[in-house]
Amino acid sequence: MSTTLEMAKSWIDEGREVALATVVETWGSAPVPVGGHLAIDSKGDFAGSVSGGCVEAEVIARAEDVIASGEPELLEFGVANETAWGVGLACGGRIRVLVEKFG
């Protein structure tokens, strides 16, 4: 599935700081299944996806914080909880995303 991980590896090998976002749970309609990956580097370059594009911008922004702090974060998105990060999923589903820096 993910050449995203190969991309992340090549970025790390170039000496870039990289975070990985992983879909850990989905409810209802979700375009990316559990185990889907989005890799983000400290300049905001990214590869892969955790949704159909609805929450990527937010995940990328949070990933920059994770790269800076080194502390993982667990994010939740969805119509049922749309106030959490200010963005929701238009598809009506809900997802949880783990964002970690490659240590």
Next chain:
Amino acid sequence: MQKNTLTAVLDARRDRRALVLITPLGGGDEELVSEDGLDAGHEHAAILGECFRSGRSKIVETVKGELFFQAFLPAPRIMIIGATHIGQVLVRLAREVGIEPVVVDPRTAFATEERFRDVDIITEWPGEALEKIGLDRRCGVVCLAHVPDIDDEALGAALDSDCFYIGALGSSRSHAKRLERLKEKGCAEAEFGRIHGPVGLDIGSVSPAEIALSIIAEVVRDLRTAPGE
């Protein structure tokens, strides 16, 4: 994920080995478990076994908090019998959807590196080639040679296995003749319904590329709707 975990996951994918990564969502050290090295006494042996079987990742609530079990299974494969023009496109489409292609054709004029770059090519007869590979339920077999001797041999091997997809190029009429031949060879008639012939979803394909597209769509459907997926 640790950098050395990432390297191990990519190595395992290349070598077709299965891994499960256990990540505590509340923080803490991750653990990478290999299917080969799975200890029956592991505290999560049952969940790990299920992940290795189904390939599904999931969260499990434990006394230590939520654990995310992430399965990394070898990619499903399709054996493309016949190094034809349709086969060339099918190799590329399969890769795009995460299915690993293997090309089998004893005709060395067809199965050249020039025509099939960066893909495993086996220039043996299908019976021998498929036996060597070992067809399992994460394999599909697509017969495109359009040469009865070659395709029929592959279909015999596919019908004897529990591969998730079997398809054979040809019209309904040539498919009927094919089934007659397979019957004469003593293949199990009860299994004939597993063969998609004509091959591929009916999307009105005309060109080789369009036929390859209809085949890969059918392969994905069968893969995703198979028990355990």
